[in-house]
Amino acid sequence: MLLDGLKLLASDDAADRVAYGRDLWPRHHLGVRSGRLPAGPAAIVWPRSTEEVAEVVAWARKRSVALVPFGAGSGVCAGVLPSSDAVVVDLKRMARWRRFDRGAPLLDVESGHMGLPLEERLNREGFTLGHFPSSILCSTVGGWVAARSAGQASGYYGKIEDMVVALECVTGRGDVVTLRQRATGPSLLPLVIGSEGTLGIITSVTLRLHPAPAARAFAAWSFDSTREGWQAMRALFQRGLRPAIARLYDPFDAMLAKQGSAKRRTHTGPHAPGAGSAVLRTMLRNPAALNALLATRSFTRAAGGAMLVVIFDGAGDDAEANAERARAIVEPMGARYEGEGPAQKWLAHRYSVSYRQAPAIAAGLFIDTMEVAAPWAKLGELYEGVLRAVGPHAFIMAHFSHAYPDGCCIYFSFAGSASPDGGPWDAACEQTYDQTWRRALDAVLAAGGTIAHHHGVGRSKAPRMDRELGSGGIAVARAVKRAFDPDGILNPGALLPPEEARP
Amino acid sequence: MSYVQLDRESLLVHVDASASLPSLEAALARDGLTLDTAAVAEQTVGDWLAAGAHGARSAWLDPCDHLVAGYVGTIGGERVEVRPAPRRATGPDLFALLFGQHGRFGALHTVWLRVHLAGEARPVAAPFHDAEGGSEPSSEEEALAVSISLALETSR
Ligand SMILES: Cc1cc2nc3c(=O)[nH]c(=O)nc-3n(C[C@H](O)[C@H](O)[C@H](O)COP(=O)(O)OP(=O)(O)OC[C@H]3O[C@@H](n4cnc5c(N)ncnc54)[C@H](O)[C@@H]3O)c2cc1C
Numbered sequence: 001m002l003l004d005g006l007k008l009l010a011s012d013d014a015a016d017r018v019a020y021g022r023d024l025w026p027r028h029h030l031g032v033r034s035g036r037l038p039a040g041p042a043a044i045v046w047p048r049s050t051e052e053v054a055e056v057v058a059w060a061r062k063r064s065v066a067l068v069p070f071g072a073g074s075g076v077c078a079g080v081l082p083s084s085d086a087v088v089v090d091l092k093r094m095a096r097w098r099r100f101d102r103g104a105p106l107l108d109v110e111s112g113h114m115g116l117p118l119e120e121r122l123n124r125e126g127f128t129l130g131h132f133p134s135s136i137l138c139s140t141v142g143g144w145v146a147a148r149s150a151g152q153a154s155g156y157y158g159k160i161e162d163m164v165v166a167l168e169c170v171t172g173r174g175d176v177v178t179l180r181q182r183a184t185g186p187s188l189l190p191l192v193i194g195s196e197g198t199l200g201i202i203t204s205v206t207l208r209l210h211p212a213p214a215a216r217a218f219a220a221w222s223f224d225s226t227r228e229g230w231q232a233m234r235a236l237f238q239r240g241l242r243p244a245i246a247r248l249y250d251p252f253d254a255m256l257a258k259q260g261s262a263k264r265r266t267h268t269g270p271h272a273p274g275a276g277s278a279v280l281r282t283m284l285r286n287p288a289a290l291n292a293l294l295a296t297r298s299f300t301r302a303a304g305g306a307m308l309v310v311i312f313d314g315a316g317d318d319a320e321a322n323a324e325r326a327r328a329i330v331e332p333m334g335a336r337y338e339g340e341g342p343a344q345k346w347l348a349h350r351y352s353v354s355y356r357q358a359p360a361i362a363a364g365l366f367i368d369t370m371e372v373a374a375p376w377a378k379l380g381e382l383y384e385g386v387l388r389a390v391g392p393h394a395f396i397m398a399h400f401s402h403a404y405p406d407g408c409c410i411y412f413s414f415a416g417s418a419s420p421d422g423g424p425w426d427a428a429c430e431q432t433y434d435q436t437w438r439r440a441l442d443a444v445l446a447a448g449g450t451i452a453h454h455h456g457v458g459r460s461k462a463p464r465m466d467r468e469l470g471s472g473g474i475a476v477a478r479a480v481k482r483a484f485d486p487d488g489i490l491n492p493g494a495l496l497p498p499e500e501a502r503p
Numbered sequence: 504m505s506y507v508q509l510d511r512e513s514l515l516v517h518v519d520a521s522a523s524l525p526s527l528e529a530a531l532a533r534d535g536l537t538l539d540t541a542a543v544a545e546q547t548v549g550d551w552l553a554a555g556a557h558g559a560r561s562a563w564l565d566p567c568d569h570l571v572a573g574y575v576g577t578i579g580g581e582r583v584e585v586r587p588a589p590r591r592a593t594g595p596d597l598f599a600l601l602f603g604q605h606g607r608f609g610a611l612h613t614v615w616l617r618v619h620l621a622g623e624a625r626p627v628a629a630p631f632h633d634a635e636g637g638s639e640p641s642s643e644e645e646a647l648a649v650s651i652s653l654a655l656e657t658s659r
């Protein structure tokens with residue numbers, strides 16, 4: 001076996017190679033639906049300590065073998081897509097708490113720790129990390145840091161990069177390095193955060209903690225238009241309020257959110273979608289008409305308008321006081337108070353909504369999400385630009401779930417079907433999918449937005465990184481890569497456009 | 504002192520790195536805004552950031568905010584332009600090569616800074632004490648910085 005000479009837990013079993021061959025990039029699902037699986041790596045290793053990770057890197061470096069770090073594979077941008085001669089390094093056997101300091105408070109935890117058990121154990125100790133990605137059930141600390149993840153409560157606790165105090169990693173040189181944040185610099189830590197396995201294998205992360213909130217206050221408002229909703233959100237954040245949760249839904253997304261966890265349809269098999277699916281498939285063959293219908297005033301009215309849901313975390317009365325302050329700010333702006341119910345309902349179903357993709361894919365459609373961001377002044381251009389660009393090709397809706405004093409993330413969800421003239425169904429579907437993404441990202445860049453707020457770049461957005469960073473930025477990013485990983489063994493092909501594509 | 508641009512809607516100011524920090528505060532004050540730093544000594548915005556923005560409020564106090572939203576600079580001889588965004592997930596944050604690095608890897612030309620409404624109380628998160636937040640870089644960190652310098656040299 002390839003791994004001879006390495007005394008580590010390892011496998012080159014065919015089933016393992018299939019399981020570790022990809023992440024949850026929806027385009028992989030389209031491939032699998034039409035019977036194509038990625039090659040899968042040559043082998044998988046499960047190191048149990050930083051020393052074992054360093055051993056793997058030294059081994060790989062000597063043999064020029066590519067290594068692909070793997071958390072839980074919940075990434076949605078093909079950050080994990082190992083070539084058939086690569087070795088996947090799964091970190092999940094590294095999940096110990098190394099240092100828990102209640103005084104600071106902080107926790108140094110190994111990178112393979114899964115999200116939900118970490119938060120649950122912290123809660124039992126009276127603390128919270130405050131990081132709640134919808135994928136908390138299926139993602140790791142290392143994956144969060146490597147892909148600059150954002151949790152649902154970013155409004156108060158920040159994104160993962162705002163929580164990292166220090167991290168330990170093994171660089172592509174095989175060196176074990178601890179990088180730490182410093183109030184006034186210098187710090188190389190922000191280079192490894194977001195590096196998506198291309199600079200080092202993260203082995204442990206020291207995270208800032210908060211006391212678990214003793215109180216919560218809930219509120220929701222509806223608005224005549226999505227734009228009025230985001231102006232209210234902007235006012236909240238600029239006037240110094242920090243709702244942990246602040247989510248604005250456009251009218252259609254609001255309608256779905258109000259339904260909460262809709263009843264699941266059962267399917268008889270991936271190629272035997274039910275009657276509902278057939279209707280959906282037909283409707284999505286003309287997404288422009290559907291989008292136009294949903295953009296009408298009468299639909300907005302019927303759906304009840306856009307809806308903003310907020311939750312304040314607090315130590316006591318402050319949560320309620322902040323909700324009252326929020327009310328005083330947004331109600332003169334045309335907001336209609338909808339009570340506490342929508343926010344409580346959202347909390348009860350906070351992790352369920354994102355798993356609706358599978359039935360749509362099984363029904364022969366494609367479905368994906370795009371999370372982009374811009375300063376408030378560019379938000380209108382970003383929102384309308386993307387709707388205009390995608391509207392003719394896919395059904396599209398949006399919510400705004402991560403706000404900051406200077407700007408906001410827009411989370412677009414889109415669904416489409418095969419283009420009518422595209423040939424065989426699966427191939428035509430992939431064609432529409434690729435075209436939709438190309439147009440969407442072009443519109444984001446034209447509006448002055450950033451192409452990713454929290455899903456990272458992976459391989460799906462790597463070709464656009466030259467427009468995100470410019471040729472100078474790409475040259476610097478490549479130099480940083482050479483410094484950390486001179487032989488290019490760590491996750492080759494992720495994050496940066498292929499070298500030969502340079503002008 | 505004049506701004507390159509003031510984006511009041513986003514509470515962002517785009518300024519030249521050569522702008523004087525106290526004059527910038529004075530100009531913002533006339534617009535009802537503030538950087539809200541305790542740094543009053545005469546220095547340029549570029550020098551202030553290259554030295555690590557002493558006097559700026561600790562980032563741990565409000566994890567949802569930040570100091571720098573975008574910038575134009577030169578790193579290792581390459582022009583890097585990062586347009587403002589509240590956060591991004593597009594790889595390493597190359598600003599780490601300019602912030603607090605005392606010009607080691609390059610220099611800043613212009614920068615988008617977050618400004619605040621004058622007189623508005625700023626949010627304060629639960630206390631956090633980072634005991635090593637003022638430490639010197641370790642020898643491993645220094646070795647990496649040397650490798651980055653060399654890699655930037657050879658890419659020219
Ligand atoms: C249903 C669903 C909902 C989601 N919701 C959210 C959300 O709310 N917020 C959000 O931010 N994301 C979300 N995501 C995306 C995904 O969960 C995040 O990107 C997450 O951070 C990935 O973690 P992971 O452990 O699964 O990493 P993986 O998918 O295994 O890896 C992601 C990338 O990081 C690298 N990597 C992983 N571990 C390490 C390590 N230890 N060292 C170095 N590199 C490493 C990999 O090589 C890869 O490039 C969602 C995904 C799904 C499927």
